[in-house]
Amino acid sequence: MFIQFHKEGAKIILGTTIAVVAVVFLADAFLPIFWLQKAVQILALFMLIMVLQFFRNPKRVVAINDNHIIAPVDGKVVVIEEVFEPEYFKDKRLMVSIFMSPINVHVTRYAVNGLVKFSKYHPGKYLVAWHPKASEENERTTVVVENRVFGEILYRQIAGALARRIVNYAQEGMQVVQGTDAGFIKFGSRVDLYLPLGTQVNVKLNEKAVGGKTIIAIK
Known part of the structure; x- marks a missing residue:
């Protein structure tokens, strides 16, 4: 193959x-x-x-569905909890965090269809990706996509201890398609999804997620 x-x-x-x-x-x-x-x-x-x-990039056929939020990356679901999102929403959101080990596929994919409303890069530290302060202090990018069903969905690419470069293709004003290539994180990291409160989550802690395949939440 x-x-x-x-x-x-x-x-x-x-x-x-x-x-x-x-x-x-x-x-x-x-x-x-x-x-x-x-x-x-x-x-x-x-x-x-x-x-x-x-750097492998397996071809995946994505079943596009505006009623689904799909996994943006491969990895393990390590957090499902309500948190305060301080950068864009400045209110409480439901966060689903996926940790990627160095052996996972590291392609980032768009979790939903929609319009990119916000895209910003932040330089920072390289704490281990599961560190509580990694989402605020590590090198990261924040992207918000407005979807017609779920509203605004934020995802954050976070560098880990081994990661030294985050690649983000999202630019404000772009129309993006669910499951297509949104970027790459080189050598270990995690991605956090911030969803509206009350969103019906379709995964459990420690579940393995497959980017472009696993349904994270449904409407």
Whole structure:
């Protein structure tokens, strides 16, 4: 089966491949101890495999439905609770948080159809993604999409301890389609969804979510 990779990984994949090929040949040429030579080569190949799996971008057929809010990313549901959202709404919202480990697909997808009303990048720290202050202090982007059924839905891409770049394609005034590519977070992170109070949540804590597939909430 043909494996697709996200465009954000092109330079890193190319650079890693060149480095791994160089390490394999240099180990052959300069390491006289056989087991050490093979250990270095295997480690280099393992690093390439890890980079390739991180940037994979599986094709997913999305069943577009304005009565559904779908998972924006792959990962584990770690928070479902009412919280105060201080940046845009400045009131209480229902937050559903999905944590992504380095082995998850890291493509961010639009959870709903609609109009992008707000999109802002915030530089910040790199606390572990599950840290209580990560959503306020880490590098992050905040995006609000207005949907005809649910109203305004906010999602926040949050960098983790390993993440060093958040890519966000949402721009204010764009019409976006549920399930399409909204960005990428490089090397570990989480995404928080802020929903209107009273929204019927369709997932449970510790449930595994699949971006573009899992229905997070229904109307």
